[in-house]
Amino acid sequence: EQHEDGSRTRLPKPSIDTGMGLERMAAVMQGTYDNYATDLMRSLIVASAEASKSDPDGSHAVSHRVIADHLRSSSFLIADGVMPSNEGRGYVLRRIMRRAMRHAQLVGVSEPLMYRLVPALVRQMGEAYPELRRAEALVTETLKLEETRFRETLTRGLKLLDEEVEKQQGKGVLPGEVAFKLYDTYGFPLDLTQDALRARGMSVDQTGFDAAMAKQRQDARAAWAGSGEKATEAVWFELRDxxxxxxxxxxxxxxxxxxxxxxxxxxxxxxxxxxxxxxxxxxxxxxxxxxxxxxxxxxxxxxxxxxxxxxxxxxxxxxxxxxxxxxxxxxxxxxxxxxxxxxxDKALRDATRANHSATHLLHEALRRVLGEHVTQKGSMVGPERLRFDFSHPKPMTAEEITEVETIVNGVIRQNVEVSTRLMTPDDAIAAGALALFGEKYGDEVRVLAMGRDEDNANGTYSVELCGGTHVRRVGDIAIFKIVSESAVASGIRRIEALTGEGARAYLVQQERMLKEAAGALRIAPEDLPSRVVSLMEERKRLERELAQAKKQLAMGGGSGGGAAETQVQELGGVKIIARKLEGVNPKDLRGLIDDGKKQLGSGVVAFVAVSEDGKGAIAVGVTEDLTSRYNAVELVKAGAAAMGGKGGGGRPDMAQAGGPDAAKADAALDAVRAAVGELAGAA
The missing domain is CATH 2.40.30.130 (Elongation Factor Tu (Ef-tu); domain 3)
Known part of the structure; x- marks a missing residue:
C-alpha cells in the first residue's frame, strides 16, 4: 500500500488479486476513474437514456448504469444457453434481469425496455463475441417475455408493499416475515423490496427475513427426509465404495x-x-x-x-x-x-438407438434452419419416440418444420457409417464437436460424427459429445417424421418425432384417415383441403343464420305455452318481456337481452335458456331509465333461486345467473315478474 508521502506498507496477504480487470484497465487507458465512463459501458448507458427519453447523467444516472450492466450480463448468459427459471443458474439470471427491469420502471418507462437495447449491445460487442450476434433473436425474445411478465409481478408486489408500509405507521424497518411473504407467496425478490424501501427511507429486517427463509428450508428438509430418499441413496454410496x-x-x-x-x-x-x-x-x-x-x-x-x-x-x-x-x-x-x-432386448435397443441418433441429426438441422442460437435443453429417447427440447423464442412455422424433416431425411439417405472416437473434452470441442452447456464431462468423452457435409470444414454433418448408444450407419434410422412442435417454457420449444417402423406406422395411419375423410365426402384425397375450407365457410354461414333465427324466435313468439309465452306484459305500468328459450346458448343471452331492451324502449327483459342436459341460465335486463327503481342483479337472483341456483352477477342494467333445474324455468320467470310487480306496487 503506497501512502501519500510515498512510503509503502507491505500488505498482510501479498499477491492477492488487485481487481485490475479489463474494465479498470480500460478506464485508466481512457483517462477516467469511472468504469461506466468508458466506451464499453457509455454507449449502452446512452442507448438506455435515449430509449427512455431521459438524461443519462441526470437523476436516473444510477438506474441507467444498472440497466446497461445487467443487460450485458443477462445477454451473455442467455447466449451461453442459460434461461430464466426459479432454480440454479436460471434463478441467478432472473434476479439480474429483474433488478435491471425494476430500474427501467423507476426511470418511468411504461413498456418493456431491455429487449430494445440488445441491438446496441450487439453493435458494441458482437464482433469480439460472435455468439452474441448468433443468439440475438433468442436474447431479444427472452428479455421481452420476461420483462412483460415481471411488470405484472412488479405492479402487484408494489401494491402489496404499499399496503404493508402503511401498516407500519411510520416505522423505519419492514418486518422480515413481511418481506419473506412478499418473496415466497407473491414472487417479489428481497433486493427489489429493499430498493423500493430505500427511496422511502426504510429498510428490511434482514435477520427476520433470514429466519423465515431458514424455517422454510428446515421444513422442506424435514419433509424430504421423511420420504426415505436420503436413506435409500446412502446405500449406493456404500456399495460404490x-x-x-x-x-x-x-x-x-x-x-x-x-x-x-x-x-x-x-x-x-x-x-x-x-x-x-x-x-x-x-x-x-x-x-x-x-x-x-x-x-x-x-x-x-x-x-x-x-x-x-x-x-x-x-x-x-x-x-x-x-x-x-x-x-x-x-x-x-x-x-x-x-x-x-x-x-x-435387441428390438427395443435398436429402436432406441435410431431415435437417439435422430436427435443428433435433428439438433444440427434446427441450428441450420432456425439459427445457431438453438441449443439442446433436454431430451427423452426411447424405443417408441423421441422428444427434443431446444432454445428458440417462437413457434416454428410449417415451412421450417418441413425443411428440418427434409434435411434430416437427406442425411439418413446418405447411409454413411457413424464414427466414434474417444477424446479429451478440449480436443473434441477444438475438432468441432458440439458440447451441451452445463453438462459435466469427464477426462475422456465419446465423440459421435454422423453424416457427410462437404461444406463443413471437417466434412461431417453432425459432431457431438455423447455417451449414449447409436446406430451403426445413419441409414439404420430409416425415416424421420416430426409429429408435434410445442412450447415448454419461456424461450424453450419441444419437438416430438418418430423414426423407423414407428414413423412408417404413423404415416400409414395418417394416409388411412385421409382416405376415410375423403371417402366420407366422396372426393379425391387431394381435394380434401379445399373441401374442408368450403365446409367451414358453409358452417359459419349456417351458424349465423341459425343465431338470427333463434333471435327472431326469442323476440317474436314460438312454442312453450303458459305464462312464459306471453310476449309483452305490463306490471304496475312497467313493460316486461319474460320468455323461456329452448336450444339457445347461454352466452347468447346478453345479445338477446339488448335486443329486447331496444324493442321495449323502457321496461324489463328476462330470458331463461334451457339446455339439453336439463340446466338453465337466466339473464335480466333493465333499461337505463328504470335502473334507479329496478336492479337487474336483484331480479336475476330471484329468478335463479327459483331454479335452485345461488347468486348472480352483473350490473344494474344487465345481470346473468345459472340454475341447475331448468324444469323450473317458468317458475324463475314468474319470480322475476313477482319481483317487478312488488317494486312497481311499492313505487
Missing amino acids: KVGATEFLGYETEVAEGKIVALLVDGAPVDTVEAGAEAAIVTNQTPFYGESGGQIGDTGVIFSADGAEFPVIDTVKKLGDMHVHIGKLARGRLKLGDIVEMKV
Whole structure:
C-alpha cells in the first residue's frame, strides 16, 4: 500500500488479486476513474437514456448504469444457453434481469425496455463475441417475455408493499416475515423490496427475513427426509465404495456375461433373492444401458446357469457409473457371486438407438434452419419416440418444420457409417464437436460424427459429445417424421418425432384417415383441403343464420305455452318481456337481452335458456331509465333461486345467473315478474 508521502506498507496477504480487470484497465487507458465512463459501458448507458427519453447523467444516472450492466450480463448468459427459471443458474439470471427491469420502471418507462437495447449491445460487442450476434433473436425474445411478465409481478408486489408500509405507521424497518411473504407467496425478490424501501427511507429486517427463509428450508428438509430418499441413496454410496464402477459393454454387444456384485431388496443389500421378489442387481460388467443423457434404460433378461430368470424392466445409473438392473425374479434363486448371462432386448435397443441418433441429426438441422442460437435443453429417447427440447423464442412455422424433416431425411439417405472416437473434452470441442452447456464431462468423452457435409470444414454433418448408444450407419434410422412442435417454457420449444417402423406406422395411419375423410365426402384425397375450407365457410354461414333465427324466435313468439309465452306484459305500468328459450346458448343471452331492451324502449327483459342436459341460465335486463327503481342483479337472483341456483352477477342494467333445474324455468320467470310487480306496487 503506497501512502501519500510515498512510503509503502507491505500488505498482510501479498499477491492477492488487485481487481485490475479489463474494465479498470480500460478506464485508466481512457483517462477516467469511472468504469461506466468508458466506451464499453457509455454507449449502452446512452442507448438506455435515449430509449427512455431521459438524461443519462441526470437523476436516473444510477438506474441507467444498472440497466446497461445487467443487460450485458443477462445477454451473455442467455447466449451461453442459460434461461430464466426459479432454480440454479436460471434463478441467478432472473434476479439480474429483474433488478435491471425494476430500474427501467423507476426511470418511468411504461413498456418493456431491455429487449430494445440488445441491438446496441450487439453493435458494441458482437464482433469480439460472435455468439452474441448468433443468439440475438433468442436474447431479444427472452428479455421481452420476461420483462412483460415481471411488470405484472412488479405492479402487484408494489401494491402489496404499499399496503404493508402503511401498516407500519411510520416505522423505519419492514418486518422480515413481511418481506419473506412478499418473496415466497407473491414472487417479489428481497433486493427489489429493499430498493423500493430505500427511496422511502426504510429498510428490511434482514435477520427476520433470514429466519423465515431458514424455517422454510428446515421444513422442506424435514419433509424430504421423511420420504426415505436420503436413506435409500446412502446405500449406493456404500456399495460404490465396495464394488466399484460397472463396466459398460453395450456399445459393442447386447449379450454378455457378468458377475453379481450386489443384490438389493426393498433398498437393503441381501445375499440371495428368491423367486417372486422384486430386486435390484449390480454386476461387474453389463451390456444394459443405464438411463442417462435423456436415453431410457435398457430392458431384457438375466439368466443364471442353474435356471434362474430375472426379467429386467429398467436399468438406471447410480452415482454416474454404477448400472443397476431393476426387475422381479421370475423363477429360481440368485445369490452374490453368481455368474449370469445378460441379454438386452435387441428390438427395443435398436429402436432406441435410431431415435437417439435422430436427435443428433435433428439438433444440427434446427441450428441450420432456425439459427445457431438453438441449443439442446433436454431430451427423452426411447424405443417408441423421441422428444427434443431446444432454445428458440417462437413457434416454428410449417415451412421450417418441413425443411428440418427434409434435411434430416437427406442425411439418413446418405447411409454413411457413424464414427466414434474417444477424446479429451478440449480436443473434441477444438475438432468441432458440439458440447451441451452445463453438462459435466469427464477426462475422456465419446465423440459421435454422423453424416457427410462437404461444406463443413471437417466434412461431417453432425459432431457431438455423447455417451449414449447409436446406430451403426445413419441409414439404420430409416425415416424421420416430426409429429408435434410445442412450447415448454419461456424461450424453450419441444419437438416430438418418430423414426423407423414407428414413423412408417404413423404415416400409414395418417394416409388411412385421409382416405376415410375423403371417402366420407366422396372426393379425391387431394381435394380434401379445399373441401374442408368450403365446409367451414358453409358452417359459419349456417351458424349465423341459425343465431338470427333463434333471435327472431326469442323476440317474436314460438312454442312453450303458459305464462312464459306471453310476449309483452305490463306490471304496475312497467313493460316486461319474460320468455323461456329452448336450444339457445347461454352466452347468447346478453345479445338477446339488448335486443329486447331496444324493442321495449323502457321496461324489463328476462330470458331463461334451457339446455339439453336439463340446466338453465337466466339473464335480466333493465333499461337505463328504470335502473334507479329496478336492479337487474336483484331480479336475476330471484329468478335463479327459483331454479335452485345461488347468486348472480352483473350490473344494474344487465345481470346473468345459472340454475341447475331448468324444469323450473317458468317458475324463475314468474319470480322475476313477482319481483317487478312488488317494486312497481311499492313505487
